[in-house]
Amino acid sequence: MHRILWLISCLLASNAFASDLATHKAGIWAIESTENMSRRVIIHNLESAASTGVFHIEVIGRKHGNAAWQVEHLVRHMAITEKALKASVKTPLNKGAVYPESFNNAYSSWQKENDGKGGAICDTSLIECM
Secondary structure, three states: OHHHHHHHHHHHHHHHHHOOOOOOOOOEEEEOOOOOEEEEEEEOOHHHHHHHOEEEEEEEEEEOOOOOOOOEEEEEEEEEEHHHHHOOEEEEEOOOOOOOHHHHHHHHHHHHHHHHOOOOOEOOOHHHHO
8 A cells, every 4th residue: 555655656756856947947857768878958948938848958868877977878869748748757857967969960960851830740759769
């Protein structure tokens, strides 16, 4: 019984965090880790995403035990719907941003796809689209 109550409280807590996508001004969120790596999402367009419903993000990871500056760019740019992003984030973070050059280059390439209309937009979950 205690295990069920714990599980329900965890699910409610993660949904509460996900509802704060636009209000968490740092725009950095933890996502599901792998066996040897913690991963996080950095949202680069918090203001415009509120009106468009499309978030432009990058995903970075750090192997467990590595220094904070030893990050890997797992996804340099992804366009993702609010619903798909909410289903993917776990907890808000206040630290963990990286220099945006890698994201900016990938975002620029995405914008040029489909005769300048932009490329694909993930609408399932971040993990599935990675």
